Amino acid sequence: MNNVLAIAHKELRSYFASPIAYIVIGFFALLFGWFYIGILDWFVRQGMQMGPMGMGQSNMNVNQQMVRPLLLNMTVVFLFLLPLITMRTYAEEKRSGTIELLLTSPLTDVEIVAGKFLGAMGLYAAMLAVSLLHFGLLFAFGTPEWKPLVTAYLGLLLFGGCFISVGLFISSLTKNQIVAGAATFGVFLLLWVIDWIGQGMGPRAEAVLKYLSMTEHLDDFVKGVIDTKHLVYYLSFITFGLFLTVKSVDSERWRG
């Protein structure tokens, strides 16, 4: 475990020593702020229209009508930002030769991969934390439920974890971080639209592709429900991504 933390710490350091962390967090803050203000504006106007009609504020649900669409929309942003987080993890170590240090240290492949995953998750969590500040404001001025917010963030962490595990795997396949970034974006996009592809392919295919779609599983979390079905989906997805990464690093040794 110490080894895993040592690698994770190193990864986080290197994110913050390079522009990557600031670009990722900055863009996220900007876009999130933009969406947030837009939706807040809409929400407030809706409330004012409803007010005079006698329906009262009570029918307006902050969680359902504001937090939920906002977070689901924000996941699009991850398509662009998460490849930036994962693209260099392995590619850069291979290019610069530091992979030789890691692979000749008394570490197992699993420890190295887990450390890199944790490091990337750390940056991702830091990015998400920015959005918490905005939601904090909601608590200052209203009374949203906090439970759906907690499950929503758990869902987002798992959702991002899937992308990050895939991104790590792709980064382990090349020496070139730009190639890794572009390929990762492509694969994310595919995972993103996979349920659209299924439309019109018959009910069976539709159901399967819908199950594979990552966004599909997020909605319940954002609604405030933790369904084991979704939990299992995300955790097995992450495990599979990390497993592929370990295998890739291992086979890289054989190829030299």
Next chain:
Amino acid sequence: MIEVEHLTKRYGPVTAVQDVSFQVHKGEILGFLGPNGAGKTTTMRVLTGYMPATDGRVVVAGHDVFEQPVEAKRRIGYLPETPPLYPDMTVREYLQFVAKIKGVPSGDRKSRVEQVMVRTWVADMAGRACGKLSKGYRQRVGLAQALIHNPDVLILDEPTAGLDPKQIIETRRLIKELAGDHTIILSTHILPEVSQTCDRVVIINKGRVVAVDTPHNLMGRLRGAETMFVQVDGARASEAAAALAKVPGVVRVAPADNAATGAFEVESEKGRDVRRELAKAVVLGGHDLLELRPTRVSLEDIFLSLTTEEQPEEAAS
């Protein structure tokens, strides 16, 4: 301390190292000498557990590198051909990170890092980012990194490459100081380096070991470079060998490798053709001469392709 048995490494169709065997004893400095592309780096990468062998066995400090990689790696310090530095870490941060992943106990880490920095003359750069170091300093930080966990075995891939003459002398002195406590393998393509630093030399060419000897003997063999293969009827082989050794101009007579009794390698002074005298000595001694031919002067060929000048490389960056 290090046992390499029948090591073979193929990259797809390319055989980089073939059937290499040698041993390194505790406290010894073994030089791994060969021209570029000989397979030095490949052998070292297998020894350090960076990549598995296609065939063969490597045991370091009692641990099989493939069976017990973590145990073996704990006991190995490795300086790769390019020092594996993280450009945005300072030298001190970098060494602390390496100390951590090499398993130096957290209580000892700080003092160990400072100690090693002094030892490798990088203490004055402790706060400098690794990416901003000169080639010489990079190499030394690489050396510091290899030493940090006080490993039994040090594997150094071209440790003096790219250094200026003063740094080369300092680095060689440091390596010699480290021997004794550590068992060291260093690779080089520079001939004088092995004679100045190493106790024993393995010469490797095109992935195969062509000679294992002390630097002194190797130099002798280089000077007496004319080698004949002589085979006599096996009956009184040792008498025949004595007769051959008496021929004027002959430097060394040794039983030929992998051959029947009565087969010898005869080295003579350079530029002196002793074939007639050898034949005469055999026949006059009453032996039957079966074969007499010059052997390929492989060792010399290899030496020719080695760098013999003590020049610093084109200092890249």
